[in-house]
Amino acid sequence: MQHQLQQATVDKYVINPLKSFISNSVMGGIVLLGAAIIAIILANSPWSESFLGFWKNRISIGFNDTVFLDYDLHHWINDGLISIFFFVLGLELKREMVDGQLSGFRNAILPIVVGISGMIFPALIFFLFNGSDTEAINGWGIPMACDIAFVLGILYLLGDKVPVSVKIFFTAFGIVDDIGAVLVIALVYTNEISLWSLGLGLLFFVLLILANKVGVRSTLFYGIVGIIGVWIPFLLSGVHATIAAVLVAFTIPATTKISETGFLSKIKSYSGELNDAESFSGVTLTKKQLSIIKKMKSMTKHATPPLQRLEHSLHPVVSFIVMPIFALANAGVVFDIDFADLFSNNIFFGIVTGLVLGKFLGIFGITFLLLKLKLVKLPKKMTVNHLLGISILSGIGFTMCLFITTLAYDSPQHVTQAKIAIFAASIIAGISGYVLLNRKPKKETARINV
Structure with a gap:
């Protein structure tokens, strides 16, 4: 009898390498970046018209002669496929609140304060640049969000130069940042609301809460009711459908049936x-x-909470399918805009300055002030250089910023200006943060002890 797992040829040369690739936390960010680069290349190639036109193909769901859902492919991706990302995000948020970095007041206070200030400062800077422009000001929510996946990818590339405590601290305030972005989408970037559809969606949402309370643990049940009963009504209501995905995620049981x-x-x-x-x-x-x-x-x-089962199984789907497709559909900027048009308003400067400077001031500035006032302490093994590095890296605002751009602006010129600004800010923040964290500190005592 074999006492070790037998390795077939397909296991050795196909399945195991594929599992290793998928489980590598860096690879998701690399694939996402690769998809974005491909989208930009195709959008500025001889195949540009075919590539950009592909996302305008319509997909509808109907019965007999009645069409219920009729949207183009771009809309299905930005309201449907991306909802899977928001669902997993909601699962992560609930896990952190139940038994993670946001589970207690003492654990949560610094990440919450830093996360909020890291959203306020970029928005204020954008407002300073665009406050007098009634159209441009709609994009004030764009520089508020950072891309956790990209930043964590860079932090993991740096290896032992970045302690685990730093990655946990960034993830904690990054989650607060995501909560803020979700709230902004729900409260600000929502069109006319159909109260009937919204009420129906909320009714099924309450049903899922009750199902959790009475002990229903079938992920299939939550999936069917969540999609048909909550997501579709939210989609039809005018409230962005991604909010439904977050709400449904919070109804998934986070407890086990056995100790x-x-x-x-x-x-x-x-x-x-x-x-x-x-x-x-x-x-x-x-x-x-x-x-x-x-x-x-x-x-x-x-013995495994349904929440963690879903989170674990959907992470690869989000990293290697959902986000790359989203990048292909949204990152294809046509660089046929001249400098006069690019700088015809202050959208570009507002976003770049908001992401690069605003995130830095909101995260490093406020944390440094709280440290000086002896109100908080840095996590173990975290130095001021680490704080500087992650504050700058937080200016990488790719996925969520691109998503909010599609909600904030209707004008193709404004969308192009915003996307170019997001790319520019992300490149500046990514390179600067990586170089700062990769350098060898002059003194290991470069830490504020309070």
Whole structure:
């Protein structure tokens, strides 16, 4: 009998390398960046018209002669596919609130303050540049958001030069940043609202909350009711459908049906039964063995919260399917705009300055002030250089900034100005932050002890 997992040829040369690629936290950011570059190249190539026109193809859902949902492909991606990203984001937010960096007041206070200030300062700077322009001012929410995936990708590329505590701290205030972005989308970038559709969606949302309370743990149930009962009504209501995805995520159970001690005891008992069970001389299993293994599988499922099962299974889907497709559909900027048009208003300067300077002031400036006032302490092993680095890297505002751009502006010129500004700011912030964190600090004591 083999005591080790047998490796077939397909496992060794296909499946295992693919699993390794998908599990690498850096690869998601690299694939996303690659998709964005491909979109920009195609948008400025001889195939530009075909590439950009592809996203205008319409997909509709109807019955007989009645069409219920009729949108172009770009709309389906920005309201439908991207909702999977927001759903996973909602799962992460709930996990952090239940048992993570945002689970207690002492843990959450610094990330919350930094996350909020990191949104306010960029918005204020954008307002200073564009406050007098009634059309341009609609983009004030664009520089508020940072791209957690890209920043974490850079932090992981830096390896041991960035302690785990720094990555956790960034993730914590980055999550607050995401909450702020979701609220801005819900409260600001929402069109005329159909109260009937919204009420229907909220009714099914309450149903999911009740299902959680009475112990329903089927992810299929939450998926069906969430899509048909919550997401579609929100889509038809005028409130952005991504908000429905976040709300549904918060209804997913985050508890287990058995304690860790009870699970270990059960598995040990089943292992003994499996060891004592009569077996065939060949490679197949007896009914008794199959029954025991099925019980072990069921017990493992009971010991894993549905929230974490979904989060774990959907992360690769988001990183390697959803986000690259979103980038292909939204990052294709045609650089046929001349400098006079690019700088015909202050959208470009407002976004670049907001992301690069605003994020720095809101994160580093406020944290440094709180440290000087002895109101907070930096996480263990985190230095001022680390704080500087992640404050600058937070100016990488790709995914969420591009998404808000599509909601803020209707004018193609304004959209192009905003996208070019987002790319410019992200490049400046990414290179500057990486160089700063990659350099060897002169003194290991470059830390504020308060």
